[in-house]
Amino acid sequence: MRPDIVIPVLMGCALLWWIGRGMSWTTRFIVAAITLVVIVGIVLLERSWN
Structure with missing residues (x-):
């Protein structure tokens, strides 16, 4: 798992x-x-723009 996904998820849970x-x-x-x-x-939305 990439840290740029895991860290925001953990911060959101906290x-x-x-x-x-x-x-x-x-x-x-x-x-x-x-x-x-x-x-x-x-x-x-972000994926549709790219």
Whole structure:
């Protein structure tokens, strides 16, 4: 695995954990799902430009 992918993913997980400490599990899953959708959208948009 490339570090330019692994490091942002780990940082994102740490940030979600830090922010999500006061959230319920349902809210955490919703935030994680929205984050993944945004990431996939950005990756697809970036690939379509190249």
